[in-house]
Amino acid sequence: DAKTTQPPSMDCAEGRAANLPCNHSTISGNEYVYWYRQIHSQGPQYIIHGLKNNETNEMASLIITEDRKSSTLILPHATLRDTAVYYCIAVNGGSQGNLIFGKGTKLSVKP
Amino acid sequence: DAGVIQSPRHEVTEMGQEVTLRCKPISGHDYLFWYRQTMMRGLELLIYFNNNVPIDDSGMPEDRFSAKMPNASFSTLKIQPSEPRDSAVYFCASSWTGGEKLFFGSGTQLSVL
Numbered sequence: 001d002a003k004t005t006q007p008p009s010m011d012c013a014e015g016r017a018a019n020l021p022c023n024h025s026t027i028s029g030n031e032y033v034y035w036y037r038q039i040h041s042q043g044p045q046y047i048i049h050g051l052k053n054n055e056t057n058e059m060a061s062l063i064i065t066e067d068r069k070s071s072t073l074i075l076p077h078a079t080l081r082d083t084a085v086y087y088c089i090a091v092n093g094g095s096q097g098n099l100i101f102g103k104g105t106k107l108s109v110k111p
Numbered sequence: 112d113a114g115v116i117q118s119p120r121h122e123v124t125e126m127g128q129e130v131t132l133r134c135k136p137i138s139g140h141d142y143l144f145w146y147r148q149t150m151m152r153g154l155e156l157l158i159y160f161n162n163n164v165p166i167d168d169s170g171m172p173e174d175r176f177s178a179k180m181p182n183a184s185f186s187t188l189k190i191q192p193s194e195p196r197d198s199a200v201y202f203c204a205s206s207w208t209g210g211e212k213l214f215f216g217s218g219t220q221l222s223v224l
Contacts, residue, residue: 042217045215101146101153
């Protein structure tokens with residue numbers, strides 16, 4: 001599975017959009033991009049995933065570049081409860097055993 | 112849906128003792144995963160099961176660790192004998208075939224003194 005690269009930390013003002021980047025320049029055609037987050041003292045939580053097209057759900061939007069070498073997770077109106085570590089993972093479809101969590105991005109939402 | 116249920120939430124034991132962590136996956140899920148999280152190594156996959164059968168245990172650190180899944184609604188992770196370096200948060204997760212959307216439990220905080 002492709003390696004992903006994320007900034008170690010980011011800050012965001014409460015109420016503003018949080019844009020979390022992820023680089024996956026070696027991603028292959030059948031690898032999906034998944035995002036999870038982990039709030040302090042809790043288990044990781046699924047946010048969203050995509051293959052080629054941009055995706056949106058009740059939690060976030062995922063923007064994948066046309067060449068699929070990078071993506072951005074967007075939290076449109078960040079709240080203090082969105083403070084967490086966000087993980088970007090590239091994985092083959094159907095490969096549950098290959099969800100490898102890296103160090104992620106520590107997002108701090110500040111009032 | 113109660114989600115993935117792990118017990119105990121916290122476990123404090125002395126070096127050399129046997130430790131058993133328990134997990135109840137979400138009903139209908141056919142994959143079950145055990146992860147370990149430490150500050151130094153982050154989240155590591157230890158082992159996962161499909162339909163109660165262990166598929167990949169290459170992440171199990173050594174023979175002191177063992178995991179079982181006797182039925183679709185229960186799994187255990189056992190450490191015998193435990194050592195201080197086993198101190199970590201252990202997470203159980205489950206999912207259904209065809210998706211990488213894992214549902215995680217709240218974890219067990221293990222401290223081995």
